[in-house]
Ligand SMILES: Nc1nc2c(ncn2[C@@H]2O[C@H](COP(=O)(O)OP(=O)(O)OP(=O)(O)O)[C@@H](O)[C@H]2O)c(=O)[nH]1
């Protein structure tokens with residue numbers, strides 16, 4: 001008897017820092033989304049396609065963390081989250097299982113009231129739990145706040161609970177054809193991922209308000225047989241932030257460049273020369289034209305995902 005083939009779109013939503021991007025990367029088995037221990041790392045939606053030949057194709061969509069939007073950038077981020085709730089086959093609502101249930105969680109759950117799609121509660125970071133006894137009461141709190149179709153405790157970092165999560169996801173998908181070829185992994189162009197990897201290294205190197213003020217764009221990408229030359233600009237909002245990113249005698253920027261280049265070489269399988277430039281651009285988070293240019297989808301005039 002032929003097994004039925006399942007396919008569908010599955011969005012990962014939840015508060016910032018809950019591990020959505022980490023989970024996307026581990027489910028796909030490839031780094032597609034940058035990860036940092038700072039909230040609001042992800043600024044747009046990112047597709048990752050998992051094809052299980054003869055069995056299923058799951059199109060995961062990573063999204064920015066649910067938060068109260070104040071700037072134009074943050075409003076766009078929340079628009080991405082809301083768009084990712086529509087026309088999906090299944091939603092994964094990620095929470096940090098090492099944190100007690102609180103008001104912010106309740107507020108984040110509110111966004112789910114706008115959708116009729118089934119939502120699975122994913123309790124991530126269970127590796128941080130010293131006392132596993134807190135898990136059941138936590139699940140009860142979440143179940144009281146929303147009617148989740150299922151719940152799965154996982155650790156994206158340690159790879160715990162992922163088989164069970166895959167099983168629950170596949171069960172929640174309808175029968176359907178593959179939407180993409182077997183080797184298709186993401187809609188995100190390498191040029192955008194390159195800019196993101198640079199931003200990730202800046203986030204790792206800075207603290208407090210600096211991460212929120214950083215934008216990275218690739219200005220030029222010159223491919224040659226021996227080496228690919230990438231020229232990118234790191235934008236910050238204030239001169240003091242520029243000094244922090246550059247560091248003493250340029251050491252900070254040099255380290256950011258080295259780490260970003262090494263990771264790009266590994267991921268893209270090519271030799272890279274990376275040239276980084278830091279520029280102060282006050283108020284870029286409020287400027288629509290600049291925000292359009294930052295996100296490859298609006299840059300290319302493509303439809304929102
Ligand atoms: N201990 C532990 N840490 C995790 C786990 N999953 C993610 N993290 C860490 O949590 C932090 C946030 O991870 P991200 O994947 O960037 O979180 P996110 O939900 O995508 O965050 P935003 O993009 O800001 O919404 C990083 O420091 C991760 O290494 C996990 O299972 N266990």
Ligand SMILES: [Mg+2]
Nearest residue numbers: 020021041042
């Ligand atoms: Mg993220």
